[in-house]
Amino acid sequence: MKASNSRRVFIRQVGLAAASVLVLPNLGCLVDDKKRIGIQLYSLRDEFSKGVENVIAEVSKAGYSWVEGYGYSVKNGFWGLTPTQFKQLLDKYSLTSPSAHYEFSEWEKTGNDAILDAYIAAAKTLQQKYIVVPFINPQIFNSVESVKAFADKLNKASKRLEKEGLKLAYHNHDFEFKQLGDKTAYEILVENTLPSIDFELDLYWAVRAKQDVLKLFKTYKGRFALWHVKDMDKVNPQKNTEVGSGSINFESFTKEAKLSGLKYPFVEQENFDINPYESIKISAKRLQNII
Structure with a gap:
């Protein structure tokens, strides 16, 4: 020519x-939205026995750009992969991992900073921004004093992480919303942790605990940088379903995403009535439409 x-x-x-x-x-919005969608890999825990790479490939195919890991240990890494191997696998499928859930129960009991050092090393290898506390002893939230003591521990950990360019976040279930006087244990935790600590708000658990999520956004502006987005089955509230198929009005939350400080929304679903890979595709598309 x-x-x-x-x-x-x-x-x-x-x-x-x-x-x-x-x-x-x-079209332009859809591309941008895809860049803003992640998935907590615990959703696909039953699939890892069939091959880690297959899970990661399917996640990429479903339209996600981020993954949030879980279950890391120094001995077994992430599902048998070292952090370096996991990073290489994510790179292969054009995925990143801005955060992961790291077990903090032993650290909370002992204060052993060697545990933190191991997590920091893994997170830096994966170029993560957040180390997330996924679960802790529920008895901590039985009194104001124990909540404040736990907040002090988190503050110390946060300072250690900040020196390494990382941030600490805390993920909730429902037990943190126990009423302690005129505040919930969760509110006491947020108010007694450093502003440098962010919270991964699990919207399903907050709604199930009958919390006013929008009020949390307004009261603690900018503290909820990470979300877990999983819907509540309309018939059985103890079950999850695909985003948009359940009873939670996520649009009311996404409209106030800026107020909450949202940076990373992650789809999570703990049980499935359909093929899990089809399910996560449905959730991704629906979340992209409202985020």
């Missing part, structure tokens, strides 16, 4: 592309 013809074809193609943006403005 002659150069002059090539140039005319190029200009015409650029013009058509520009026109398509005007006709279909949502």
Whole structure:
């Protein structure tokens, strides 16, 4: 093809592309939304025995860009992969891992900083931004004093992580919302932790505990940088379902995402009535439409 013809074809193609943006403005939004969607890999825990790479490949195929790991140990890494091997696998499928859940029960009991050091090393290898406390002894939330004592421990850990360029976050279930006087244990925890500590708000558990999520956003502006987005089955509230198929009005929350400080939303589903890979595709598409 002659150069002059090539140039005319190029200009015409650029013009058509520009026109398509005007006709279909949502295409650009959809691409941006895909970059903002993650999944907590605990959702697919039953699939890992069939091969870690297969799970990661399916997650990428489903439209996610981030993954949140879980279950790390110095001995077994992530499902038998070292942090370096896991990072290489994520790179292969164009995924990143901004955060992971790391077990803190032993650290909470002993204060052994060697545990933190191991987590820091893994997180830095994966280029993560957050180390997340996924679960802790529920008895801690039985009194104001024990909640404050736990907050002090988290503050110390946060200072250690900050020196390494990392942030600490805490993930809730429902037991943190126990009423202790005129506040819930969760509110006491948020109020007694350093502003540098963020919270991964599990929306399902907060709603199940009958909390006013929007009030939390307004009261503790900017503290909820991470969300777990999983829907509540309309018939059995103890079960999860695909985002948009249950009883939780996520749009009311996403409208106030900026107020909450949201940076990383993660789909999570702990049980499935359909093929899990089909399920996570459905949730990804629906969350992309409202985030």
